[in-house]
Amino acid sequence: MESPVCIIENNDGKLKPCEEGLKILEQFDLPVTVVAVAGQHRTGKSYLMNRLCNQRKGFSLGSTVQSHTKGIWMWVIPHPKQPNCCLMVVDTEGMGDAEKGDDNNDKWLFVLAVLMSSLFVYNSMKQIDQHVLSDLQLVTKLSDIIKIKTEKKENEKEDLGRIFPPFVWTIRDFSLVLKMDGQAITADKYLENCLKEKKEKKKEFNECRNCIKACFPERRCFVFPQPATSMKLKDLESLSDEQLDEAFVVETKNFCDYVYERARPKTVQGVQLNGRKLSTLLKAYIECISSGDVPSIQSAVQSLSEIENSRAVAAAEICYKKLMDKVTLPTKDARELLQHHIQSEKEAINVFTQQSFLDEDMKFQNKMEAKIKSLYEQYCRANEEESEKKCRAVMTEVTKELNQKLKKAEYLKPGGFKIYTDDLQRAEAAYIAAPGKGVKTEEILLEFKSQMMSDASIIFEKDESLTAQMKEAEDTKQMMAETQKQNIILAEKLANTEKCLKTTVEKYEKNIDTLMKTMEDNKRYTFFYYRRRIENNPDCTIS
Structure with a gap:
């Protein structure tokens, strides 16, 4: 920051957050050490703040009787002594301004300065x-x-003393000699002596002293002589150290060194606050004050816890989604997505842990884990949807030729079932070989096979039916051919038989003719024989 900005406005005695300034405060992610200064107006608070920021100018000093600082202003710088930490110097509107005339307003400015500071x-x-x-x-x-807690307790002052920051009293234009009973004393001893209770005094005399000691058990005091002559005071911010009183310069350095060393990051119940958490806490206090309630530290912390833990849950969710969105869907398998989920969840939990605030009952951590679980389920569904989309596209491509043959009924022929199963196996092999299908690979393949079963059954039955018919026809054809062959053989045999028979008949007839002729010749011969015989022997008997 190049200069201070207002974080709490004070208009007509009403305090309200300065959104522009608080937005700047919220940008500081490092722990913030808050040093707040309060006091009567026109006492030189702003000059001390500038020196803490190692600057001559910044917080307005003013050289008139009119108060310059209104509300509460901050200036955040890198901490001069503590690495990884910011120093937030806070200047508050001066108390007791006659123009304002509102002690109640002074009271709340003082309370806010105490509650927000770590010193x-x-x-x-x-x-x-x-x-x-x-x-x-x-x-x-x-x-x-x-109030520390919602329910007020006795001995509240002692409880405030345990949570209030260290108290430093700076006295400007101090001209007294630090001696007591002839002995030199320190500024701290001077302060403690001034805060001693005196029994002979009235209650009002001791009440303030006892309250300071009870509420601020850790106390320091620094006394500053007048920095320069009266003529130069109006130009104080432009004077170099050489132009200032040497004792003033030394005490200023001692004061700054002490603040740098002693002030620690602002904590609430042991948790360090960054700019955003401190801004949320301030808004909670101001809202309570504006409503007319007594500020409760417990209530403000609970409000801070609710807001910061809700932010932590949202930040963890964003972190998880950002990491998971880097995963290309579909993943090779469910295990790959699970590994990404485990790593992303780990990072998201780290983000939540860093940003969470007093989530003692783990309410918000459980909420965060439930959100991540829900998101993981969404990614699983998206992964399955992308995988199914890719698998179906691949399946459509590798089965294009097969489906065309099915439409044309090319498999409905004898032997079609084997052709179909061969084409099916080629399509399945091409599908399995296609890369990047994801977790639905097996499911879509099984679904495809299930769908193909009905086609396979029809093709198989038709194949068997046609094959049987073809075999029957072939058998008939072979039988007819065999019959024809047998008929030819039979015809040949018949022809041969007929030829033989004819030859035999012809031979028989020839033999008959020969026999008949022979018989005729024999008969004639016999006739002539017996005739001669009879003629030769008329008494012979012929049987």
């Missing part, structure tokens, strides 16, 4: 006396205007 500085002039302590009478009311 609180009260600045006054000249010396600590009853008049100055009277200006701090509101400290006696801190236990009435600040």
